[in-house]
Amino acid sequence: MSAIKHVWAREILDSRGIPTVETACMLEDGQVCVSSVPAGTSTGTHEALELRDTESARHLGLGVLKAVNNVNSVLGPAVTGMDPVDQFGIDKKLIELDGTENKSKYGANSILSVSEAVTKCGAVSSAQPLYGWIYTLASKVGITQKVKMPIPLFNMINGGKHGAGNLDFQEFWVVPASNKSFIQGLEMGAEIYQTIGNNLAHRGAIHSVGQEGGYAPNLFTNTDAFEVFIESIKETKYSLGRDVFLGLDVAANSFYKDGQYLIRDKSSGMDDFQFLEYYKSLFDQYKLGIIEDAFYEDGWDSWKKMTSELGNGLVIVGDDLLATNIKRVEKAIQEKACNAAIIKPNQIGTITETLKVVKVTKDAGWKVVVSHRSGETNDSFISDFAVGVAADYIKSGAPARGERVAKYNRLAAIETELMQMK
Ligand code: PGA
Ligand code: ZN
Numbered sequence: 001m002s003a004i005k006h007v008w009a010r011e012i013l014d015s016r017g018i019p020t021v022e023t024a025c026m027l028e029d030g031q032v033c034v035s036s037v038p039a040g041t042s043t044g045t046h047e048a049l050e051l052r053d054t055e056s057a058r059h060l061g062l063g064v065l066k067a068v069n070n071v072n073s074v075l076g077p078a079v080t081g082m083d084p085v086d087q088f089g090i091d092k093k094l095i096e097l098d099g100t101e102n103k104s105k106y107g108a109n110s111i112l113s114v115s116e117a118v119t120k121c122g123a124v125s126s127a128q129p130l131y132g133w134i135y136t137l138a139s140k141v142g143i144t145q146k147v148k149m150p151i152p153l154f155n156m157i158n159g160g161k162h163g164a165g166n167l168d169f170q171e172f173w174v175v176p177a178s179n180k181s182f183i184q185g186l187e188m189g190a191e192i193y194q195t196i197g198n199n200l201a202h203r204g205a206i207h208s209v210g211q212e213g214g215y216a217p218n219l220f221t222n223t224d225a226f227e228v229f230i231e232s233i234k235e236t237k238y239s240l241g242r243d244v245f246l247g248l249d250v251a252a253n254s255f256y257k258d259g260q261y262l263i264r265d266k267s268s269g270m271d272d273f274q275f276l277e278y279y280k281s282l283f284d285q286y287k288l289g290i291i292e293d294a295f296y297e298d299g300w301d302s303w304k305k306m307t308s309e310l311g312n313g314l315v316i317v318g319d320d321l322l323a324t325n326i327k328r329v330e331k332a333i334q335e336k337a338c339n340a341a342i343i344k345p346n347q348i349g350t351i352t353e354t355l356k357v358v359k360v361t362k363d364a365g366w367k368v369v370v371s372h373r374s375g376e377t378n379d380s381f382i383s384d385f386a387v388g389v390a391a392d393y394i395k396s397g398a399p400a401r402g403e404r405v406a407k408y409n410r411l412a413a414i415e416t417e418l419m420q421m422k
Contacts, residue, residue, distance in 0.1 A: 003081050004028075004080050004084055006080065007071065007077075009023040009024070011064050015375060015403040016375045019059050019062055021037055023114050031124050035381060046320070047108075051070070051104075051108075052064060052066075053065055085125050094115060115345075115350040129414075130384035131387040138389045147388060150387070151394070153247055153393050156398055157228070161254050162210040163211075167217075167264075168264060169225075171214070171395075173248060190400075196215060205217035205228075215398075252299075253293065272301070275295070293317070297320035307336050307338055315339065318342065325347070330360060340367035344373060346373065372403075379406070383414065
């Protein structure tokens with residue numbers, strides 16, 4: 001065993017130019033593993049706390065020096081001397097040190113950066129690729145599936161809080177069919193992305209790209225984005241419904257107000273029932289196979305109604321609803337509120353807890369969607385995590401922009417490596 005010798009953190013910038021935490025973990029044998037954590041823009045209220053220096057004027061109150069200091073002076077020293085392969089023991093220590101329900105003492109950002117750096121050291125120590133080590137840890141919490149490549153949900157058009165355009169829905173996805181290899185899917189996604197860009201330019205609709213690298217156009221309605229998809233896919237060699245499918249992260253929290261969902265496609269707000277009826281027409285017309293955060297984060301009854309009426313043919317994903325929180329996931333399973341869970345390690349704060357949520361999700365027969373955040377770094381940890389836990393899908397934005405393709409390129413590398421070992 002090579003024990004943890006020293007842990008230190010620093011403040012770095014994420015893809016939005018906002019500070020985040022990067023932690024390095026050095027082993028006795030001199031090897032160093034570094035991990036940095038992402039941050040959300042459309043965060044749910046049930047997520048663990050992200051500690052920021054709100055009272056300081058630095059970075060407009062968004063600095064993370066307190067979180068960095070927590071790693072340097074408390075969390076790091078606490079795990080020094082421990083064996084990095086003891087992920088569960090180390091995470092337990094971090095959780096106990098914090099002692100709060102939502103990691104509000106030391107911050108989920110500082111805690112997760114340590115937890116993830118330790119996972120990387122565990123992989124190095126056990127002479128395994130990171131996805132292989134995560135698979136080992138996943139097996140220990142009772143996840144029985146072998147490693148597998150996830151299907152990417154390419155976020156081609158960004159709206160809501162992520163877009164500079166005028167769309168209400170947050171993420172419009174193009175999804176490769178399940179019979180494609182990851183690398184084939186990536187090639188298709190990249191070609192379709194370029195074609196969508198050309199089409200939007202012809203319409204005079206592109207203003208920029210959004211936070212996740214998808215285009216952020218001004219269009220008349222949200223459904224126009226799907227029309228652009230259909231038109232663009234027709235121009236490629238791929239066929240909608242055979243090679244690729246469509247999906248959506250509505251992020252309904254962001255436009256839910258006083259019991260009403262107000263979107264530009266309708267002249268007046270819709271209540272939950274009307275919004276569900278609206279979705280039904282959308283699914284019929286555009287053959288959507290997967291939808292995330294169709295209702296706001298505490299609208300349990302609407303979630304249940306949608307799942308009971310449409311859950312057979314539709315993947316209904318909870319993100320803000322579940323917040324990678326085991327209690328909320330267990331409640332959602334019991335109440336049949338959805339049939340898939342977004343898994344974002346930074347919503348909960350340690351790798352052990354994240355693995356446990358994956359286990360509960362899989363045991364319920366639900367789909368697992370491992371996800372990045374809108375504020376990302378070039379760390380590709382989630383790619384290895386998705387393969388190691390045999391996730392069904394991964395979200396890492398558009399097939400463009402460095403911090404997004406870091407994950408997709410890592411997945412392509414893993415697939416290539418797995419092929420070599422066959
Ligand atoms: P966020 O968005 O990272 O801004 O929360 C991603 C999502 O809603 O899935
Ligand atoms: Zn979401």
